[in-house]
Amino acid sequence: MCVDFYRLWPVYVSLLIALLSLLIPFATPEMASWAMGEIGLIERSTALFYVGTAVLASVAFARSAGMMRLHAGFWxxxxxxxxxxxxxxxQHEFGFATPSSIEARNVQGEFNFHNLEGFHGGKFLGEEVSSPALGALLSAQNLFQIGFGFFFLILPFAAQVPIFGSLLTYLRMPFPGRLIVSTVWPPITVTLLLAFFTEGQIKDLAAETRELFYAAAFLLFTGTLALTLRDPVAIERTMNAN
Structure with missing residues (x-):
C-alpha cells in the first residue's frame, strides 16, 4: 500500500529545512556543544520523534488487521x-550504572548495543580484520542507514515495477510514496554532504542532525499511515494506485 501526502506543502517545508541545514558549518563551538551531547537538544528531539513514531504506529496498529497489523507492529x-x-x-535520564559485563565491551561505557565492540566503528566481527570493507559495511550505524535507504528510496521505485508492486500489494506492505520520498531526502542529503566535506565538531553536528532527520522520517511515515488507515476510501485509493 502506497502511503503518501495529498498536498505539496511538506515538500516545500523540507526544502526550507534543507536550506537552513546549510548554516551548520557556521555554528560556533558553543552552539554545537549545546545542540549535541547525550542530553543535548538534538538527541532529546530525536528520542521524542521515536516516541511519537511508536504512538502513531500504535494508532495504525489499532486501525488495521491481518498483514497490515503485522507491519504496524514492526514499526x-x-x-x-x-x-x-x-x-x-x-540511562541518560535516570543515571543508572552500566552493568560491568556491558561496560567492559561498550566503547562509550553506556548501556546500549550499537556501541558494543564488534558493532561500533565499522566492524561486525572482532576477527574480521582481513575484510575491512565488509566489516565497515556491517557496523550498526551502516546497517541502519542501508535499511533506511532501502525503505525510503529503493522500495518506492521498485514498487513501480509491476511484479514488485503486485508483491507489495499481496503482502499489504505499506511503503512511502513520491511526496514522502521528496520530503524525506533533501535535508538528509544536505547533512550527508556536510558530514562528508567537513571535519571535527561540524562533522559531528551534521551527523547528529542527520540522525534527527531519520527519526523525523519515521514520524512522518507512521503518521501518514495512521491517517490513511482512518479513511477506507483513502485505503482503496492507495491500493488501486499500486
Whole structure:
C-alpha cells in the first residue's frame, strides 16, 4: 500500500529545512556543544520523534488487521528499539550504572548495543580484520542507514515495477510514496554532504542532525499511515494506485 501526502506543502517545508541545514558549518563551538551531547537538544528531539513514531504506529496498529497489523507492529518495535538505543535505554535520564559485563565491551561505557565492540566503528566481527570493507559495511550505524535507504528510496521505485508492486500489494506492505520520498531526502542529503566535506565538531553536528532527520522520517511515515488507515476510501485509493 502506497502511503503518501495529498498536498505539496511538506515538500516545500523540507526544502526550507534543507536550506537552513546549510548554516551548520557556521555554528560556533558553543552552539554545537549545546545542540549535541547525550542530553543535548538534538538527541532529546530525536528520542521524542521515536516516541511519537511508536504512538502513531500504535494508532495504525489499532486501525488495521491481518498483514497490515503485522507491519504496524514492526514499526512499534523498531521505534522502541531506536528510542532505547538513542537514550541508552533511559540511562541518560535516570543515571543508572552500566552493568560491568556491558561496560567492559561498550566503547562509550553506556548501556546500549550499537556501541558494543564488534558493532561500533565499522566492524561486525572482532576477527574480521582481513575484510575491512565488509566489516565497515556491517557496523550498526551502516546497517541502519542501508535499511533506511532501502525503505525510503529503493522500495518506492521498485514498487513501480509491476511484479514488485503486485508483491507489495499481496503482502499489504505499506511503503512511502513520491511526496514522502521528496520530503524525506533533501535535508538528509544536505547533512550527508556536510558530514562528508567537513571535519571535527561540524562533522559531528551534521551527523547528529542527520540522525534527527531519520527519526523525523519515521514520524512522518507512521503518521501518514495512521491517517490513511482512518479513511477506507483513502485505503482503496492507495491500493488501486499500486
Amino acid at each position: 512499534i518495535l523498531l521505534s522502541i528499539v531506536c528510542f532505547g538505543e538513542e537514550t541508552s535505554w533511559l
